[in-house]
Amino acid sequence: MEGYDVIGDIHGSATKLEVLLNKLDYELDEVTDAYRHPQRTVIFVGDLIDRGREQLRVLEIAKAMADAGTAQLVMGNHEFNAIAYATEWPARSGKFLRPRTEKNDHQHHAFLEQVTGPRYAQYISWFRSLPLWLELDGLRVVHACWHQPSMDIVTTALGGNRFTSDDQLARASDPNDPLFTAVEVLLKGPEVSLVDHGQPAYLDKDGVARERARIRWWAADATTLRDVAMLDRTFTTADGSAYPDLPHLPVRAESRSYVYDGDVPVLFGHYWRTGTPAHLEDWTARTACLDFSAVRDGDLTAYRWSGEPELREENFVQ
Ligand SMILES: [Mn+2]
Known part of the structure; x- marks a missing residue:
């Protein structure tokens, strides 16, 4: 394996995703129906869903790649919200971890319209299996913020970096629980x-x-x-x-205390950017945001990483 192509927030823009995968030299494998590259793997930074018109197609592409081993993913705040919206707590109470208020219904309605029937439960169940971060050999990926103390809280509460029970999801949805704050920092960023x-x-x-x-x-x-x-x-x-x-x-x-002081590069999404990476004042050699507002008028953006210890502007692909 020669490296990772890390792709920013997609929010249901399947056409832009397929254009970018082609540009990165991924091809549809007829046997697995998954995009693949002979030497490289994709990592999605999360927020595959909500807002856009092609959410089901985005999920089909990403899941086929994950199943075929040609992509990995981390959870975004929109996937977390989708899980909480779908999860009753206490069980069979008719109440949900993410309350079905007018505001929450509105934010999620495009997903609910597009991902229906048995697919709904299938994709929610798949979202539940996603890790909250990936620590790779020489590269770190998280949706919003890499913060070791928050990861330590998550690791203790979940026994790892994935949710495995409704009880854990309930704790992560309770503003009085330290797990809630830790998950917020990782998926939405500190304030x-x-x-x-x-x-x-x-x-x-x-x-x-x-x-x-x-x-x-x-x-x-x-x-x-x-x-x-x-x-x-x-x-x-x-x-x-x-x-x-x-x-x-x-x-x-x-x-x-949230300011990142590690040596390993971190790639993340979540913070709506516009324009091109060259115009950013605030990406650094160790941290880069890959969310360039693809669902509005922006470009879906990838970082093509091949083991370099410092990130370089020429490795962004839009
Ligand atoms: Mn986000």
């Missing part, structure tokens, strides 16, 4: 409180007031609130004015 640092809340793109911002955990030299917190330029304060630049306040130690 920093703006309010605790004396800053105002902001309205996100859906007009929801939020007190916490995502942490740029890949920014090894970030020490102040402005460097650590990620805020979209479109966010406003509650009165509708542009959100002000954050001050260069030192951030609390807890938020700094």
Whole structure:
């Protein structure tokens, strides 16, 4: 095996996936009906589903590859949410780990419309088998954030990096349980409180007031609130004015603790990017986001890794 082709968040864009696989020289094997490359393996960073129009086809492609041994996957927050949406707790109570609210129904409706009948239970069961991260020889893959203390909590609670029972899923769905927080960090990324640092809340793109911002955990030299917190330029304060630049306040130690300081490169998705990797300010030689908003107008993006200890811009493929 010569290396891994790590592919970012797909969100039901099967056509873009097949174009990218062709570009990476994968071919459909007529016997297994799976895309394969003679020397290389795909790794999907999760979020195969939700939003897009070709979700069933994406699942068919990815599962055929996983079954044929030509791809591996990690779980994304959308797969986790799909499992929780499908899982009754307590059993046969009619209540679900992810409550069937109007908002949650809306986020998931395209999947529910496209993945129906016996396939629904089959794919949910397959999602449950996915690992929360992959530690490979010289490469790490996780959906949102590589954070060893969170992985230690998961490993203790699950006896590994996969869910094996409804009880574990219930703990991971309970905001009062440390397993919930650990899974959130790995699948959705860590956040920093703006309010605790004396800053105002902001309205996100859906007009929801939020007190916490995502942490740029890949920014090894970030020490102040402005460097650590990620805020979209479109966010406003509650009165509708542009959100002000954050001050260069030192951030609390807890938020700094998420910053990745390992030597092994980490590839991840989840953080909606636009444009091309060359235009990014914040990928580093050890961390790279592969989510370039394929389901909007962006390009589905891969990183072609062949054992290099430092990531290189020329190895991104869009
Ligand atoms: Mn995600």
